[in-house]
Amino acid sequence: MVSIRGGSQLPAICHHCGAATERLKKIHLVSEAQGTAMGPLMGRLIGYFIPFLGLFHRLESHGKSVELQLKLPTCARCARRVRDVAPRYIDFEEQRIDLIVHAEFKKALEDG
Ligand SMILES: [Zn+2]
Numbered sequence: 460m461v462s463i464r465g466g467s468q469l470p471a472i473c474h475h476c477g478a479a480t481e482r483l484k485k486i487h488l489v490s491e492a493q494g495t496a497m498g499p500l501m502g503r504l505i506g507y508f509i510p511f512l513g514l515f516h517r518l519e520s521h522g523k524s525v526e527l528q529l530k531l532p533t534c535a536r537c538a539r540r541v542r543d544v545a546p547r548y549i550d551f552e553e554q555r556i557d558l559i560v561h562a563e564f565k566k567a568l569e570d571g
Pocket of ligand 1: 476534538
């Protein structure tokens, strides 16, 4: 499993099978205000920001949905087979996605 940050450079390797590919699969993630991923995060943020004057502005902005877009290298074969990519964890605050990927993809990502 790897953590992918929004805007980071990804290797030209299929995330699913490890084959070299130039194809990118666009993945659109939208947070839900009551979503399970946001639950513990909301609790932490509320506790953290209460002493500050910016509280209400912060809470308002967190009440809206947050969108992340990720272009994940996916070869033609896997693009047909893998319809939906389901990340293990999405951190909309940090723009970070934890995803199960092929060992080759992980290696290339870590080597830069
Ligand atoms: Zn593939």
